[in-house]
Amino acid sequence: MATVLLVDDDVELVSMLREYLEQEGFDVATAHDGEAGVHAALDGEQDIVVLDVMMPRLNGIEALRRIRAQSRVPVLMLTAKGDDVDRVVGLELGADDYVPKPCTPRELVARLRAILRRTRSADSAEAASGPVLAGPLSMWPERRSAEWAGMPLDLTSTEFNLLEVLARNAGRVVSKSALSESGLGRPLARFDRSIDVHVSSIRQKLPAREDGQSWIRTVRGVGYQLVRE
Amino acid sequence: MGRLFWKFLLAFLVSLLIAGAGVGTVVWLHNSGEQERTPPPGGPGGDTLIRSAAALLASGGSAAVGTWAAELVDGRTQALRIVDEEGRELLGRHVSAGQIERARADESAALPGQLVRRVVAPDGRRYLVFLPPELLPPRPHFHRPPPPWPPLAAVLLAGLAFSALGAWYLAKPIRNLRWAFEGVAAGRLDTRVAPRMGSRRDEMADLGRDFDRMAQRLQGLVGSQRRLLHDVSHELRSPLARLQAAVGLARQNPQKIEASLDRIERESQRLDELVGELLTLSRLEAGTGTLRREHFDLVELVASVVDDARFEAQAKGRDITFAAGDEIIIDGSVELLHRALENVIRNAVKYSAEGSSVDVSIQSEAQGQSVRIEVSDRGPGIAEQDLGSVFEPFYRGANANASGGFGLGLAIARRAVEAHGGAIVARNRPEPGLTVAISLPLARPGAASMPAA
Numbered sequence: 001m002a003t004v005l006l007v008d009d010d011v012e013l014v015s016m017l018r019e020y021l022e023q024e025g026f027d028v029a030t031a032h033d034g035e036a037g038v039h040a041a042l043d044g045e046q047d048i049v050v051l052d053v054m055m056p057r058l059n060g061i062e063a064l065r066r067i068r069a070q071s072r073v074p075v076l077m078l079t080a081k082g083d084d085v086d087r088v089v090g091l092e093l094g095a096d097d098y099v100p101k102p103c104t105p106r107e108l109v110a111r112l113r114a115i116l117r118r119t120r121s122a123d124s125a126e127a128a129s130g131p132v133l134a135g136p137l138s139m140w141p142e143r144r145s146a147e148w149a150g151m152p153l154d155l156t157s158t159e160f161n162l163l164e165v166l167a168r169n170a171g172r173v174v175s176k177s178a179l180s181e182s183g184l185g186r187p188l189a190r191f192d193r194s195i196d197v198h199v200s201s202i203r204q205k206l207p208a209r210e211d212g213q214s215w216i217r218t219v220r221g222v223g224y225q226l227v228r229e
Numbered sequence: 230m231g232r233l234f235w236k237f238l239l240a241f242l243v244s245l246l247i248a249g250a251g252v253g254t255v256v257w258l259h260n261s262g263e264q265e266r267t268p269p270p271g272g273p274g275g276d277t278l279i280r281s282a283a284a285l286l287a288s289g290g291s292a293a294v295g296t297w298a299a300e301l302v303d304g305r306t307q308a309l310r311i312v313d314e315e316g317r318e319l320l321g322r323h324v325s326a327g328q329i330e331r332a333r334a335d336e337s338a339a340l341p342g343q344l345v346r347r348v349v350a351p352d353g354r355r356y357l358v359f360l361p362p363e364l365l366p367p368r369p370h371f372h373r374p375p376p377p378w379p380p381l382a383a384v385l386l387a388g389l390a391f392s393a394l395g396a397w398y399l400a401k402p403i404r405n406l407r408w409a410f411e412g413v414a415a416g417r418l419d420t421r422v423a424p425r426m427g428s429r430r431d432e433m434a435d436l437g438r439d440f441d442r443m444a445q446r447l448q449g450l451v452g453s454q455r456r457l458l459h460d461v462s463h464e465l466r467s468p469l470a471r472l473q474a475a476v477g478l479a480r481q482n483p484q485k486i487e488a489s490l491d492r493i494e495r496e497s498q499r500l501d502e503l504v505g506e507l508l509t510l511s512r513l514e515a516g517t518g519t520l521r522r523e524h525f526d527l528v529e530l531v532a533s534v535v536d537d538a539r540f541e542a543q544a545k546g547r548d549i550t551f552a553a554g555d556e557i558i559i560d561g562s563v564e565l566l567h568r569a570l571e572n573v574i575r576n577a578v579k580y581s582a583e584g585s586s587v588d589v590s591i592q593s594e595a596q597g598q599s600v601r602i603e604v605s606d607r608g609p610g611i612a613e614q615d616l617g618s619v620f621e622p623f624y625r626g627a628n629a630n631a632s633g634g635f636g637l638g639l640a641i642a643r644r645a646v647e648a649h650g651g652a653i654v655a656r657n658r659p660e661p662g663l664t665v666a667i668s669l670p671l672a673r674p675g676a677a678s679m680p681a682a
Contacts, residue, residue, distance in 0.1 A: 010467055010470070010471070012471055013467070013470050013471050013474055016471065016474035016475060016477075016478055016492070017474055019478055019485075020474065020477055020478050020481055023478075023481050023482060024481075054463055080462065080463060080466060101466060101470055102466055102469040102470035102472075102473050103470070103473065104473050104476070104477055105473065105474055105477030105478070105481070106477060106480075
């Protein structure tokens with residue numbers, strides 16, 4: 001059973017979502033402002049955090065920044081529909097995914113499950129397969145840890161998943177929709193920039209190649225490719 | 230350089246040329262008049278030279294004049310001739326018989342301006358002092374005027390340069406203004422002209438400042454509209470999110486359908502209220518042209534609002550006191566003022582502690598020129614830095630509970646009060662608590678001059 005932390009200033013909404021999620025088999029913790037949310041998210045009890053962007057005092061973006069400074073717990077952002085800035089900023093700061101608000105509780109649960117599945121898949125099935133190796137990159141899905149030429153990489157769980165997909169297909173071009181399916185656990189939506197934002201933050205965490213190019217190559221109109229050499 | 234620059238340049242240049250031509254003509258006329266009065270052949274100095282030589286000869290004799298003439302070596306003195314009656318030259322200079330003849334003739338003719346003089350030396354000998362015109366050095370300055378083209382070209386060039394400078398000085402601020410207008414028209418409301426005007430101090434700079442003020446105001450208005458829209462979409466989203474959650478709960482568990490339907494009903498009512506309040510606010514913001522004014526007793530209006538609110542407050546364990554004097558007749562909209570007072574008083578009741586009371590008072594001020602209504606609660610008050618923003622749409626204090634209204638009540642109250650030419654302010658009480666003070670003008674000499682909200 002997974003523990004979900006709901007952080008939203010709308011008390012009534014949180015109580016209804018809690019009811020819904022509990023019925024779906026989640027353990028639910030709640031917080032009604034950013035500061036309490038950050039505090040609860042960092043207590044180590046949470047499997048996933050649902051963070052509303054619009055909150056009084058400490059807003060969701062700032063709360064996410066503080067959470068990411070100390071923890072890689074998966075974070076799902078609730079962003080206002082049509083507010084692309086919040087969405088992109090959130091993903092750049094290391095949110096694992098976003099759900100536009102208002103959304104149906106069913107959609108929320110689907111997203112939660114997708115993220116949880118990704119972060120947990122490593123624990124069971126693929127544990128035996130050993131490290132994924134691609135050039136200087138080594139990834140241990142069971143430990144959720146990755147190294148670049150012996151140096152540990154600090155990746156969020158979504159970034160880890162995406163890089164893992166690219167590493168398993170190193171040298172080949174992976175389409176964005178395949179990355180979305182296997183990395184985010186959902187089909188690619190139209191005008192969805194999530195994959196690009198995540199890939200861009202992975203790029204920033206990898207050292208540059210000798211020729212100054214990135215290890216992850218963009219194949220325009222198709223997808224991304226992790227270069228072996 | 231724009232067309233205006235060239236126009237200014239042309240205008241300056243033409244006026245400069247006309248002025249130059251005028252001055253030139255006057256000078257030319259003056260000069261030609263001067264030249265008609267032919268100067269003496271030896272110039273003004275020639276006559277002086279003759280007189281000096283004559284005086285010296287008359288007093289000091291031939292020796293003195295000889296010494297004097299030897300000292301002076303300029304061309305004119307070199308031309309001086311002093312001849313005695315026998316035709317001998319005193320200074321040992323060459324002199325022809327013709328020159329002497331002509332000098333004698335001139336002397337006897339005694340014409341003014343002739344460069345000749347008869348002198349009697351102390352020894353009694355007679356001399357003729359004269360300057361033969363042919364021996365005088367040429368005097369080009371007087372007779373040959375310099376060619377007029379170099380100074381004319383210089384004047385023209387200088388004129389062109391100064392005209393260009395003047396035209397640029399006038400055209401530049403206009404170009405700056407144009408740039409700024411284009412900027413604002415393209416939606417860059419942060420365009421300001423002042424930095425481009427430099428230290429200029431004239432009507433152009435004033436115009437630039439006026440433009441900046443206008444742009445600032447526009448920016449403020451557009452910014453507040455944008456903020457309002459953003460807040461509105463957020464406020465609409467919250468009840469929608471709750472609606473969806475309620476629907477989800479009902480779907481998930483059919484046993485919860487009744488409770489969910491209640492919630493859905495509540496949320497749709499809340500949406501309806503929100504839309505209603507937004508419409509009121511936007512009507513007030515758009516101006517008050519349709520405001521229906523009437524004379525009525527403000528005390529009675531406040532009393533009725535207090536009575537209504539007291540009924541609800543007492544149900545929640547709070548009370549309202551009301552202190553008022555005689556009737557105060559005001560000219561305004563009953564509906565708007567009712568709404569403003571209701572919002573302020575309900576707000577006070579909402580935030581006052583249980584068991585306490587809200588104090589409402591009304592009194593006329595400034596010799597009956599205005600009226601002051603104060604609503605004081607015994608709640609937590611608000612942070613000093615937020616006192617100004619409580620009247621902004623969607624402001625919610627840190628102590629506000631999430632379900633308590635939309636934060637539009639006080640914004641509507643402010644617009645309504647301002648539409649009546651009044652003011653509304655909030656201040657913290659020492660107790661603690663919050664006092665909202667509304668002051669409304671009573672004397673309205675120009676009822677039509679209602680400030681836009």
